[in-house]
Amino acid sequence: MPILLKNQTSTELRASLAHAGVTPQLARRLLAAAVKRGELPALGGDLGARLRDELRALTEIPHLTLDRKVVSPRDGFARYGFRGREPGLFEAVRIPLLHRPGDLKYVACVSSQVGCAMGCAFCATGRMGFHRNLAAWEIVDQVVKLQADSPHPVRGVVFMGMGEPLLNYDAVMTAIQILSEPCGMAISAKAITVSTVGIIPGIRRFTAEGRRARLVVSLTSADPVQRRELLPVEQGHPTPDLIEALREYHAASGQRVTLAWTMISGVNVGEADAQKLADLTRGLPIKLDLIDVNDPSGQFRPPSAAERDHFRDALRAKLGMPVVRRYSGGQDIAGACGMLAGDRGACQREQNTGAGR
Ligand code: SF4
Missing domain, CATH: 1.10.150 (DNA polymerase; domain 1)
Incomplete structure (x- = not known):
C-alpha cells in the first residue's frame, strides 16, 4: 500500500x-x-x-473529487459536495468573514464523517445515519480545495459539518496537526474549532493530550430529560458527567468552555431554561453561543425575535457570562448548521436552489 x-x-x-x-x-x-x-x-x-x-x-497524493458547488446569492456562503475514494458524498461550507472593509477571509466548515450516528432531532445529517469515518487526508483536502477555489485566505477551520469529530478522533487530530503545521496549511490551532455534541471520553482525551484547538460543546438543554429527546447522546453521556469533564478541561487548559445552544421556539428558550443552565454551570467559566435551529423538515422552528431577546436577557441576568448570538448563514443553499445531508439532501436542495451538477 x-x-x-x-x-x-x-x-x-x-x-x-x-x-x-x-x-x-x-x-x-x-x-x-x-x-x-x-x-x-x-x-x-x-x-x-x-x-x-x-x-x-x-x-x-490523493485528491477529493468536487461533485457540486452552490454559492448563496444572499450571503456568499458556499456549499461544496465532495467524494473521496470510498462511497458517500460529504460536504464543506466556505464561510466569508469580513474583518475590516476590503479584508475578506474565509472559515472552512468541514465534515469528519459521512453521515452521523448521533441522531440529533433537528439535524439533517443525523437523519442520514452513520455511513463512514473520513480519513485524515479527506478532511485536510476539504480545506485545500476550498482554499484553491477562493480569492482570499482560509484562516480558520470549524468541525461543524457532517459527523461527530470526537468519534473519529485520530483522523481529526491528525488533520488538525497537518492543517496547523507551517509546512501544511499554516492555520493556527487556535483558529481551529472542534465542535462536539458531548462525547465524554473524547473530551477527556482531548484534555489529557493538551490539544490547542478550540473546543465547543453542544448543550442545547440543561434539563437531562429534555436533552435526551433533542440529543440522544445524553443517554450514554449524561449531562452531569459531561459538565464534570468540562470542569476538568477548564482546570487543565485554563480555557473558558464554549457551549453551543440551538434555540428552538417554544422548547428551550424560556426563563426556566436560562435558570437551569445557570444552576448547572455554576462556578464554571463558560461562553454561550446561541444559534437558531435550521430544521429542513420544519418540525422545529427558530425562536421569534421577541423569544430570542427575552431568552438572551434572561441568560445575561442569570449567567453573568458572555452570550453571543451566532449568525447561521447559507440557509438558502441548505448550507447552514444542521442542514448538511450529503446525497440524501442533494436532490431536495437542488430543487430548492435551482442548482445542478
Ligand atoms: S448535530 Fe452534529 S452530532 Fe448531531 S446529528 Fe448532526 S452532525 Fe451529528
Missing part, C-alpha cells in the same frame, strides 16, 4: 519514509508540496532524481 501524503503529519512521514533516506527537512518539503501544489517536490541532481523515483513508487 502506498503512503498517502496529506494523511500523515511531517513527523509521521519522516518515520514512514526514513528507510528511503527522507530527512525531517525533506518530510516537511514533501508535505508542503503535496498540500500546496498536489505534487512531489523538485529534487536536484542524480541523487534527487533517484530519490524522486523512489518516492513516486512509495507514495501517492
